[in-house]
Amino acid sequence: MNNLNELRAKCKEIYEKKLSRPRVVVGLGTCGIASGGDRVMKAIQEEVAAKGLDVDVDFTSCIGMCYAEPMVEVAIPGMPSVVYGNIFPEKVPQLLESHVVNKKPVYEWAYIQIPGDATPLEGIDVMEKAPYYEKQVRSVTARLGRTNPESIEEYIATGGYEAFEKCLSMERQAIIDEIKKSGLRGRGGGGFPTGNKWQFVYNAQGDKKYAVCNADEGDPGAFMDRSILEGDPHAVLEGMMIAGLAIGADEGCIYCRAEYPLAIRRLNLAIAQAEKYGILGDNILGSNFSFRIRIKAGAGAFVCGEETALLNSIEGQRGMPRVRPPFPANKGLWGKPTCLNNVETYANVPNIIRNGADWFAQMGTEKSKGSKVFCLTGKINKTGLAEVPMGITLREIIFNIAGGIQGGKKFKAVQSGGPSGGCIPSEHLDTPIDYESLAAIGSIMGSGGLVVMDETTCMVDVAKFFLNFTQLESCGKCTPCREGTKRMLELLQKICDGKGELKDIDTLERLARVIKNSALCGLGQTCPNPILTTLRYFRSEYEAHIVDKRCPAGVCAALLVYVIDAEKCTGCGACLRACPAGAITGEKKQPHSIDVAKCIKCGACITKCKFDAIKKA
């Protein structure tokens, strides 16, 4: 076999046959399964069997609207296919009866429609026009929620491995030039130009080279890479193969955290499928290029997302960062030149080769090209995965795509870049998303997690949360990170406990500066960012904790005082009976009051009060 033409034709036939049949597709990414997607799948299979329905039951990955999981798509040939959300097993009989048997979509459960060649239905948003997708682009996420991720045939039928095949006939330098021209930068957070990195590895002397994929996604609230691995594993393999071909590697390794069992399973399956078709292996498609990929499951250390700690971990050593230089491009895995890119970076490569660097570079800003996948989490209405062109503003992502803040509350801040990033306040909501702009306001692009906070979030508490994370995840190798994060955490705890002094802010700033300046790796150098940005934008909250002994957001338990609003209190006595500390007194039908000295701040009174008369202040 010297090309994929025959295989591609066969795959297209299989895929078109599938599309020509009525089918019900369940979203079985981790988000879908966690919401009960597998039970929905079972209910559908049972219902189809019981009723003898002429419909295929299939599954796909996360389409991005995690907030609406479990999601089920019903596709009847000749009609727009409809994606339903929040479909639980009890809704299955009605859904199938109405849409599959009677060809009548259930409008009130529908989220979006994908009309294809059919006339769009009235009353359901067409995917591209739906509020969630209107500002999005679907490039690296194009297959997510649309194809069966466990089918290599569907991958090939939808253009998969075309880019790799094209690269086989290209000069190696030409491949690298194309990636350089596209302006693709590392999607793991660092933003290093991918083409330049490939060039370094290409230029490096070595009898053996490696292409390694960093799938150790560890930021709290980040699941871009997991979604891509679960939804389009072959794209990652293809990206790695193209990198391997360009830099002269014959071996690839995907370092994927063991907490992603579904991603690992689908990757293993994808590798086996590609090997079966001779796409991975020796002398691929009759060329002299051989490439094999293996998976190394990581044990869940955040620091192993740092590239040199990751390499140590693959080698069986403790996941501790190495000193750079030498950079992995010169001395990486087993001391050999190594191309180390993140999942999303590799997944972008096939599209760039297939559609051309210019196509990619037309998206985004001058220095940040293409699209970026973000994970929207926190106090927003629509939690999920969104791929947006670089340069879009935070406001557009949070208020257009994610549907604004839950419960109509006020936006307060958004954390980009996880524990290494910073809290961005409302005055910077119109900042365009690109590497430089985010850095300019004290945060980082990071891998793509966006944690949105509303007015009920205490910023000192947020800084404490992230510091607690980095403190626990510090590898312990260098002094400033190991010891410094501990002391910063203790100072933040002291402030939250109402024992803070103004000089503690100076100490925090000094520690932050020293840790940033002197820590060994990226984890240490960036871990003060949550403190520095909250101090920069929310200093008054720190001062309120320290000077007024008050937590303005009403979060820090030690600083809260429970008070009864005499106007609202009816004197029903519910709170008095609920109070375990005997802190509440009052005559029947008279406003009650709380003895602050006795109150243990358990909150039992608030949950019992039917008149919203008890407040934390």
Added chain:
Amino acid sequence: MTTVTLTIDGIQVTVPKGTTVLEAAESVGIFIPTFCHDPELSKPGACRICVVEIPGARNLPAACVTEATEGMVVYTASEAVIEARKTNLELLLANHPEDCLTCHKNGDCRLQEYAYFYGVKAEAFSGEKHDYPVEEDNPFIVRDMNKCILCGKCVRVCQEIQGNNVLDFAFRGFSAVVTPAMNTTLSDTDISNCVFCGNCVAVCPVGALTEKAMIGKGRQWEVKKVKTTCPYCGVGCQFNLNVKDGRVIGVTSADGDVNGRFLCVKGRFGYGFIHHPDRLTTPLIKKDGKFVEASWDEAIALVAEKLGAVKEQYGGEAIGVLSSARCTNEENYLMNKFARAVLGTNSIDHCARL
């Protein structure tokens, strides 16, 4: 040889390409503190006490792992550098017992030395401190991980010099600790694989690893160090006998021509015989079935007489000579000379051959 010229604190330094900033600075007598750096071990760049300021660099790079380049400008005592060093020292002290008064390392401790040099006090941060039990269940080494600053020299010396891989880091963050496998103790040798060479003690910059038998026997400044050659085998390792009031209280590493600072368990810890009450101090001659103290003249005369008699009766070849590895090369040479030239035998052997 390619050289590079850089400027450190205004001083021009020309060094061979590949030299680190630390080495370049040391070559012109500029002081840069180090904890984790050791010229004979790999370079982890971990402790960050040696950070320097290099305009153009993103952060403060560690001098021990930064290669000197042509035209590089280095400041070893700028405001940012001093702040970083002081703060990192404060951080180490905040998690370190304040027991210098009774610590055996007092006077030979880098943490103490740098804290003094930079005027750093222990009370900058109050908070949690480690509270590990002190490991002293073996006869040779006391491991007090409360004093450990995690420089990792013990880990590397065991891996790279001794080759026993006894120690490594375990756990994360503030809980990170140096330990044998399974968090066991050194004395659990089935797991730890420790041979008690004590080379970890020799490289420890603080009081985390100390020679058990020396604790309480003498302060660093009271001890006279007498460099000598190890009498145990013919390798010729050198070390310092630590002598106080005319008594050997212990052995510490010297910079030996053969062995550098590294020793085996016998050389480092096998000195107990020196002042042992059972040690023979005069020759003994058996008289009427009992050993009786004798003078050297008496003893040598007796040996000469007996050897002479054997030689006369049976010839020199009837005598065999076995020498000891505890003797020096010179002594062994003399023994060989004596056997062949005086006794007239070629039957000579040595315990090291066994």
